[in-house]
Amino acid sequence: MAVIVTFEFPGAGQELYDAVIDRVTGGRGFTRFADLGDPGLISHAAGPVDGGFRVTEVWESAEALEKHAQTFGPILADLGQVDVRPTVVPAHHVVVR
Numbered sequence: 001m002a003v004i005v006t007f008e009f010p011g012a013g014q015e016l017y018d019a020v021i022d023r024v025t026g027g028r029g030f031t032r033f034a035d036l037g038d039p040g041l042i043s044h045a046a047g048p049v050d051g052g053f054r055v056t057e058v059w060e061s062a063e064a065l066e067k068h069a070q071t072f073g074p075i076l077a078d079l080g081q082v083d084v085r086p087t088v089v090p091a092h093h094v095v096v097r
Contacts, residue, residue: 001062001090002042002058002059002060002090002091002094003058003059003061003062003065003089003090004056004057004088004089004090004091005058005059005065005086005088006054006056006086006087007054007055007084007086008049008052008053008054008087009052009053009054009055009081010051010052011051012052012053012081013048013052013053014048014053016053016079016081017046017055019079020075020076020079024037024071024072024075025037030044036068037071038064038068038071039060039064040059040060040061040063040064040065040067040068041057041059041060041064041068042057042058042060042094042096043057043058043094043096044056044057045057058091058094062088065088
């Protein structure tokens, strides 16, 4: 079952996001899903919110998200984001282009 995950980064901005993407992709950037390396990502959106930055993704399954977290989690910790607690909910409906 697909899951929706939302990451909130209070006090952070695009600089943190860009640093994470740079490390996750080995400096290649993230303009297509193949850049990520982990299969299972359906959608990804990121942008500023009042007082911080938000990333919302849809993954094919909780297992695919967990596999990605094995790479993503240590990178966040290395960048000082040790208390990030994403919100994960089951997706009722997903539409893609």
